Amino acid sequence: MASLRVLSVIATAAILFAIADTSVATTTTKAPTTTTTKAPTTTKGPDYIITGRVYCDTCRVGFETNLTQYIKGAKVKLECRHFETNVVDRTIQAETDENGTYNIELKDSHVEDICDIVLVHSPRADCHEIQELRDRAPVLLTRNVGISDNLRLASSLGYLKDVPLPACPGLLKEFELPDDDDTDDDDRQVAMAPITHTH
Ligand SMILES: *[C@@H]1O[C@H](CO)[C@@H](O)[C@H](O)[C@H]1NC(C)=O
Ligand SMILES: *[C@@H]1O[C@H](CO)[C@@H](O)[C@H](O)[C@H]1NC(C)=O
Numbered sequence: 001m002a003s004l005r006v007l008s009v010i011a012t013a014a015i016l017f018a019i020a021d022t023s024v025a026t027t028t029t030k031a032p033t034t035t036t037t038k039a040p041t042t043t044k045g046p047d048y049i050i051t052g053r054v055y056c057d058t059c060r061v062g063f064e065t066n067l068t069q070y071i072k073g074a075k076v077k078l079e080c081r082h083f084e085t086n087v088v089d090r091t092i093q094a095e096t097d098e099n100g101t102y103n104i105e106l107k108d109s110h111v112e113d114i115c116d117i118v119l120v121h122s123p124r125a126d127c128h129e130i131q132e133l134r135d136r137a138p139v140l141l142t143r144n145v146g147i148s149d150n151l152r153l154a155s156s157l158g159y160l161k162d163v164p165l166p167a168c169p170g171l172l173k174e175f176e177l178p179d180d181d182d183t184d185d186d187d188r189q190v191a192m193a194p195i196t197h198t199h
Contacts, residue, residue, distance in 0.1 A: 046105035050078060050139050052117055052154035053100045056127035058161045059168035062134070067171050068158075070100025075121035076157065078104045078139065080113040089113070093120065106141075115139045117154045129160040 054074040058067050073095055080090040090113075094102040106115075119135045122128035137155040 046107050046150065047109040048106040048141060048150045048152050050104040050106060050115075050117065050152045050154055052076075052102060052137065053156045054096050054102070054119065054122075055100055055156055055158045056122075056124060056161050057131060057134070057158045058127075058165045059171060060160050060164050061168075061172065062131065064156060064158070065171055067165055067167055069127075070096070071122060071124060071127065071159070072096055072098050072100060073123040074100065074102075074119070074159075076102055076104075077118050077120050078106065078115055079118050080106075080109075080115040082110075083112050083114045109141055113141060115141055117157065119157050119159070122159045124159070126163070127159045127161045129162065131158055131160050134158040 054071045054076060055064055056069045056071050057064075058069055059065055075093060075095055077094070078090075078092040079088055081088050089110075092104050092106065094104045096102045104117075115138070117137045117139055119130065134157055137157060139152050139154050141152065
């Protein structure tokens with residue numbers, strides 16, 4: 001019955017500590033729970049879940065607007081390269097759901113990996129033109145970046161629509177893009193990145 005005696009000693013000590021300082025008592029009782037939750041480092045779950053969206057740039061402006069449509073059934077791939085050799089050591093394909101969203105589970109990630117999300121295929125005949133800088137997005141797979149969970153959100157990737165939607169000129173006015181003639185100076189909406197017009 002030695003353990004019982006030890007327990008009673010601990011209990012007495014705890015009571016004494018509780019009387020002396022309540023904060024000490026709470027830290028001693030919290031300690032065992034934190035160690036047990038940190039223990040399972042050998043779980044077989046994914047290291048990371050990478051998520052993002054694929055859109056159709058219906059106005060051909062180079063960014064998402066409220067006329068942007070999200071593409072269902074678009075194919076993307078996660079491409080990981082070794083940071084020194086630059087050799088692709090892994091690719092994982094995925095397809096977007098009805099909201100244009102994909103999810104990729106990455107297991108057994110390596111610290112040497114540099115990963116990108118890359119567009120592979122658009123199912124839309126009217127929206128499959130690749131847009132430079134919007135066909136690929138880096139995925140940050142570093143721990144200790146202040147993100148405690150394993151979810152990584154990649155920037156949206158987009159294809160260009162062949163012909164802009166009829167509503168686009170009106171929308172662009174909302175963004176106050178310099179549409180040559182009538183540029184009124186009231187600041188309703190902050191203009192986005194400058195667009196080089198091709199006319
Ligand atoms: C797009 O957004 C602007 C400004 O918020 C709004 O005035 C316009 O009605 C929206 N257009 C559509 C098609 O939702
Ligand atoms: C798509 O988005 C809608 C609205 O946010 C949501 O209700 C639905 O569950 C989403 N679909 C999928 C497959 O996640």
